Amino acid sequence: METNTSQSFTGKNKITMKNIGIPKGTRDFAPEEALKRHYIFSTLRSVFEQHGFLPLETPAMENLSVLLGKYGEEGDKLLFRILNSGDFLAGVPEEAKQESQSLLPYLAEKGLRYDLTVPLARFVAMHAHELVFPFRRYQIQPVWRADRPQKGRYREFYQCDIDVIGTKSLLEEVNILQIINDVFERLGIAVTIKINHRKILAGIAEYFKIEDRFYSFTVIIDKLDKIGMENVIAELQKNEFPTELIDFYKHFSTEKPTIENLARYFENNYTIRQAVSELKFILDHAKELNLMYQPVFDYTLARGLNYYTGAIFEVVAQNVQMGSICGGGRYDDLTGIFGLPGYSGVGISFGADRIYDVMETLQLFPSNLVKGGDIIILQFEDSDLLSLFRIAQMLRKNNFKVMIYPEAHKIKKQLSYADKLHFTYAIMQGSDELKNNQLAIKNLITGKQITIPVNELHFLTTNDLNAYFETS
Amino acid sequence: METNTSQSFTGKNKITMKNIGIPKGTRDFAPEEALKRHYIFSTLRSVFEQHGFLPLETPAMENLSVLLGKYGEEGDKLLFRILNSGDFLAGVPEEAKQESQSLLPYLAEKGLRYDLTVPLARFVAMHAHELVFPFRRYQIQPVWRADRPQKGRYREFYQCDIDVIGTKSLLEEVNILQIINDVFERLGIAVTIKINHRKILAGIAEYFKIEDRFYSFTVIIDKLDKIGMENVIAELQKNEFPTELIDFYKHFSTEKPTIENLARYFENNYTIRQAVSELKFILDHAKELNLMYQPVFDYTLARGLNYYTGAIFEVVAQNVQMGSICGGGRYDDLTGIFGLPGYSGVGISFGADRIYDVMETLQLFPSNLVKGGDIIILQFEDSDLLSLFRIAQMLRKNNFKVMIYPEAHKIKKQLSYADKLHFTYAIMQGSDELKNNQLAIKNLITGKQITIPVNELHFLTTNDLNAYFETS
Numbered sequence: 001m002e003t004n005t006s007q008s009f010t011g012k013n014k015i016t017m018k019n020i021g022i023p024k025g026t027r028d029f030a031p032e033e034a035l036k037r038h039y040i041f042s043t044l045r046s047v048f049e050q051h052g053f054l055p056l057e058t059p060a061m062e063n064l065s066v067l068l069g070k071y072g073e074e075g076d077k078l079l080f081r082i083l084n085s086g087d088f089l090a091g092v093p094e095e096a097k098q099e100s101q102s103l104l105p106y107l108a109e110k111g112l113r114y115d116l117t118v119p120l121a122r123f124v125a126m127h128a129h130e131l132v133f134p135f136r137r138y139q140i141q142p143v144w145r146a147d148r149p150q151k152g153r154y155r156e157f158y159q160c161d162i163d164v165i166g167t168k169s170l171l172e173e174v175n176i177l178q179i180i181n182d183v184f185e186r187l188g189i190a191v192t193i194k195i196n197h198r199k200i201l202a203g204i205a206e207y208f209k210i211e212d213r214f215y216s217f218t219v220i221i222d223k224l225d226k227i228g229m230e231n232v233i234a235e236l237q238k239n240e241f242p243t244e245l246i247d248f249y250k251h252f253s254t255e256k257p258t259i260e261n262l263a264r265y266f267e268n269n270y271t272i273r274q275a276v277s278e279l280k281f282i283l284d285h286a287k288e289l290n291l292m293y294q295p296v297f298d299y300t301l302a303r304g305l306n307y308y309t310g311a312i313f314e315v316v317a318q319n320v321q322m323g324s325i326c327g328g329g330r331y332d333d334l335t336g337i338f339g340l341p342g343y344s345g346v347g348i349s350f351g352a353d354r355i356y357d358v359m360e361t362l363q364l365f366p367s368n369l370v371k372g373g374d375i376i377i378l379q380f381e382d383s384d385l386l387s388l389f390r391i392a393q394m395l396r397k398n399n400f401k402v403m404i405y406p407e408a409h410k411i412k413k414q415l416s417y418a419d420k421l422h423f424t425y426a427i428m429q430g431s432d433e434l435k436n437n438q439l440a441i442k443n444l445i446t447g448k449q450i451t452i453p454v455n456e457l458h459f460l461t462t463n464d465l466n467a468y469f470e471t472s
Numbered sequence: 473m474e475t476n477t478s479q480s481f482t483g484k485n486k487i488t489m490k491n492i493g494i495p496k497g498t499r500d501f502a503p504e505e506a507l508k509r510h511y512i513f514s515t516l517r518s519v520f521e522q523h524g525f526l527p528l529e530t531p532a533m534e535n536l537s538v539l540l541g542k543y544g545e546e547g548d549k550l551l552f553r554i555l556n557s558g559d560f561l562a563g564v565p566e567e568a569k570q571e572s573q574s575l576l577p578y579l580a581e582k583g584l585r586y587d588l589t590v591p592l593a594r595f596v597a598m599h600a601h602e603l604v605f606p607f608r609r610y611q612i613q614p615v616w617r618a619d620r621p622q623k624g625r626y627r628e629f630y631q632c633d634i635d636v637i638g639t640k641s642l643l644e645e646v647n648i649l650q651i652i653n654d655v656f657e658r659l660g661i662a663v664t665i666k667i668n669h670r671k672i673l674a675g676i677a678e679y680f681k682i683e684d685r686f687y688s689f690t691v692i693i694d695k696l697d698k699i700g701m702e703n704v705i706a707e708l709q710k711n712e713f714p715t716e717l718i719d720f721y722k723h724f725s726t727e728k729p730t731i732e733n734l735a736r737y738f739e740n741n742y743t744i745r746q747a748v749s750e751l752k753f754i755l756d757h758a759k760e761l762n763l764m765y766q767p768v769f770d771y772t773l774a775r776g777l778n779y780y781t782g783a784i785f786e787v788v789a790q791n792v793q794m795g796s797i798c799g800g801g802r803y804d805d806l807t808g809i810f811g812l813p814g815y816s817g818v819g820i821s822f823g824a825d826r827i828y829d830v831m832e833t834l835q836l837f838p839s840n841l842v843k844g845g846d847i848i849i850l851q852f853e854d855s856d857l858l859s860l861f862r863i864a865q866m867l868r869k870n871n872f873k874v875m876i877y878p879e880a881h882k883i884k885k886q887l888s889y890a891d892k893l894h895f896t897y898a899i900m901q902g903s904d905e906l907k908n909n910q911l912a913i914k915n916l917i918t919g920k921q922i923t924i925p926v927n928e929l930h931f932l933t934t935n936d937l938n939a940y941f942e943t944s
Contacts, residue, residue, distance in 0.1 A: 020535075020537075020538060020594055020597060020598055020810050020811075021535065021598070022530075022531055022533075022534065022535065022594075023531065023533045023534070023535055023582050026531035026532075026533060027531065028528070028529070028530050028531065028595055028598075028599075029527075029528065029529040029530075030528065030595075030599070031526035031527055031528060031609065034526070034527035034528060034529050035526065035527060037529075038527060049845075049873055050868045050871075050872075050873050050874065051868070051873075051874070051875060052844050052845040052848075052873060052874065052875025054503035054506070054507065054844060055501075055503055055506035055507060055510060056500070056501065056502065056503060056506060057500070057501040057506050057509075058494075058500050058501075059494055059495065059498035059499065059500065059628050060498075060532060060584075060614065060616070060628060061494075061495045061498055061552075061616075061627075061628070062494065062495070063492075063493065063494065063495055065492075066492060077557075080533075080554050080555075080557075081554070081555040082552050082553070082554060082555070082584075083552075083553040083554070083555045083576075083579055083580050085549075085552075085618040086572075087572045088572050089569075089570075089571065089572040089575060090572070097561075097569045098561075099561065100558075100559045100560050100561040100562070103561060104555075107555055107579070108555050110495050112532075112554075122492055122494075123500055123502075125492060126492055126493070126500075127500075127502070132889060132892045132893060134878055136844070136875070137503065142532065144532070144533075146557040155533075156531050156532060156533070164878070167878045167879055169878035169879050171851075171857060171876060171878045171879075172878055174857075174861065175876070178861070178865070182868075285857065285858060285861065288858050289858070289861055289862070289865065338492050339492075372524050372526060372608070373521075373524040376524075379643075385643060385646075385757065386757060386760050386761070389646065389650070389757065389761055390761070393650070393761065396522045396523070396654075399522075400522075401521055401522050401523075401524060402522065402523070402524065403523060403524030403608070404643060404647070406606055406636070406639040406641035406643045406644055407639055407641050407643075417604060420604045421604060
């Protein structure tokens with residue numbers, strides 16, 4: 001409708017089926033997958049809205065000035081850049097044309113969104129004067145990364161984020177735990193919620209005087225679940241971290257410490273005391289709220305991103321190895337980089353693609369989710385189309401999903417179509433039924449068939465329909 | 473959660489609020505707009521699913537080999553191209569580096585989706601052997617065009633398409649009219665649905681022997697509503713179309729012909745007779761179905777895209793000038809270009825952005841759509857947070873949208889927040905109420921306040937809550 005172009009589909013540039021495809025790392029979602037994905041998105045959306053979060057949507061493209069430098073050097077390389085339109089070489093100095101790296105800045109000034117966090121920070125910084133704080137937003141949109149595609153890693157995937165910006169209240173951390181709990185309870189995924197505090201890690205670094213190597217320290221610690229304590233200790237040694245630090249990890253190598261253990265071990269460290277007190281508030285409230293999934297303290301949880309400053313969360317599924325399916329934490333200065341300092345916030349991101357894989361592996365999707373509709377109306381050579389349309393109209397008014405098979409094919413063919421698309425009922429009205437103002441309904445699962453007056457459709461509900469088949 | 477990058481938000485590349493922004497022609501959708509847009513999308517989705525359409529999603533990026541040549545030369549220029557990753561200049565011959573046009577093919581092999589029709593054709597051609605035909609899919613996704621931005625025209629906008637592929641049955645045309653009717657009836661937009669048939673235009677061209685200039689002919693005719701019959705005739709003359717053709721348009725210059733008029737005028741033309749018979753079937757059924765919005769035959773409706781071969785539709789709002797808000801038609805060979813000939817289909821596209829503008833202009837959005845939630849729980853210095861959390865939990869179980877204000881700010885400040893976010897009720901529980909296991913609920917619209925036992929929340933519905941305030 002927005003198109004007003006000419007000469008379309010004229011056969012120029014004709015290519016055959018053999019050489020069509022989609023870019024690597026991207027996916028088509030056929031109806032079955034799309035319905036299941038929508039089920040995840042709408043569950044998330046519903047829980048988010050129940051907690052007073054409101055939707056935000058940002059453009060797929062951002063200016064590169066907004067994106068560059070926010071994800072590290074590696075991240076800059078993974079940005080998809082949009083080639084400038086028109087004569088993009090105009091005015092480019094000859095020497096810049098000799099090398100990709102030198103030409104790059106001239107070719108593109110826009111890139112595809114890499115995550116939803118930087119666009120959020122950019123949005124809040126741009127609109128701080130109009131927004132009402134604390135600003136609670138959710139955002140469910142795709143992001144793009146020019147990563148090497150591999151199992152479970154795509155170049156286009158969805159992030160589902162919630163963030164509260166403009167309050168330091170720990171109530172929001174408790175709230176986040178409630179949301180994580182509610183989402184996975186509704187989806188039927190048994191999860192383990194890990195929790196830690198960046199100040200635990202910062203305090204350890206302070207205590208052992210390795211603040212200047214904090215980042216590489218957290219990278220090693222973060223690997224614990226993957227490579228085991230022995231290898232973590234080996235890496236710490238290889239990287240010449242102090243013996244005292246290594247002794248500390250050896251001390252807890254067989255059993256992870258509780259927060260009380262840590263509080264005792266580092267009793268004079270203010271940073272750790274602070275973290276412990278915050279974590280206790282959060283954990284105590286979660287306990288009293290009887291959440292089905294209680295957070296478990298894990299002193300090795302680090303989370304990659306350096307902007308976290310408070311509590312951090314990570315969620316894994318209990319019954320399948322799929323890595324983290326949700327994670328986040330508190331940050332003290334997300335919007336500072338865009339010139340708006342002093343806004344503390346807390347947020348988490350649900351990974352829809354991995355959640356999908358978990359649900360598919362554990363067969364957690366509702367069985368009636370994937371279907372072409374509730375009722376298919378079959379067509380005979382002598383069908384009165386108008387009557388079929390009216391039947392469909394009545395049923396749709398009562399919220400049934402209904403289609404009329406568009407041609408008077410052999411009934412076997414129509415039923416096979418209904419079967420492949422998982423319709424529950426088929427309606428048939430031949431000339432006899434039409435004369436008597438009746439129709440036949442066949443339950444496609446049980447094979448049972450009944451005949452009812454057309455008039456009864458006016459107030460027919462799903463329950464009525466089920467009842468017909470139970471009592472007949 | 474998918475991020476594992478380093479050195480983020482470190483303050484390098486710090487830019488100030490002054491130079492942040494978004495690419496021209498793109499938009500942020502703040503919560504109020506996002507909620508309203510979601511209302512449109514979910515209405516469309518719901519009507520589509522009621523008619524047995526299933527969702528399809530395709531990647532934002534397509535290979536340029538799929539996109540190029542499908543939208544005419546002009547369209548090719550409007551494609552956003554994705555710069556190849558890595559060393560994109562490697563192996564590019566020196567002479568190609570001298571001009572944008574010659575360098576272009578080396579720089580990009582992917583582009584952003586320009587519409588949803590070509591990706592559909594590509595998907596169907598790729599998966600024809602697995603799909604069940606007739607294939608009924610809907611697709612609601614953004615598309616991108618490097619068009620000059622102007623009022624109502626964006627570089628990123630949503631298309632909402634439905635198509636049925638693999639049947640020639642006219643039943644689907646009637647169905648499409650029912651869907652258009654249902655969508656706009658639900659949204660509350662009074663519309664005019666125009667209908668024509670490409671074979672009316674083809675027949676006219678045949679009759680006056682201008683088949684070789686068919687495209688430029690339709691382009692002029694299509695302008696009628698914009699420039700008036702006088703100017704159309706002038707343009708036809710300027711372009712030296714035959715006098716007989718011009719006489720024909722003069723003949724109907726004061727009143728548009730009915731299909732019966734045309735049938736009589738061209739009574740020996742087989743093509744027009746065929747079109748008239750199909751249109752009669754469609755219009756008669758629409759009439760008998762008592763659709764609120766009846767299609768109106770308009771012999772000048774042409775629709776831009778050349779791939780239409782049968783009935784064509786276009787919808788405009790009655791009470792505001794906004795151009796076409798929905799349009800489509802039947803095509804005989806959409807997938808042929810991808811090596812899969814012989815699949816007839818019919819489809820329409822709803823323009824969500826224009827529908828939004830119409831609804832905003834005519835104030836058709838439900839008044840209770842935009843709100844932070846139903847209930848806000850206020851916080852006092854002496855509040856028992858656990859009790860507030862439990863109250864929120866109970867209310868959410870009963871489907872209320874609830875947030876707890878995260879800090880014990882002055883009540884005036886909290887109420888102002890509630891007001892700005894359009895909450896309907898505020899709950900307060902000071903130490904007195906807590907002692908008596910009670911809470912106070914204030915209706916923020918009327919200002920009325922009542923006190924109820926906490927236990928009553930367990931089974932509280934919206935109706936109960938409203939009733940409390942009516943009877944108290």
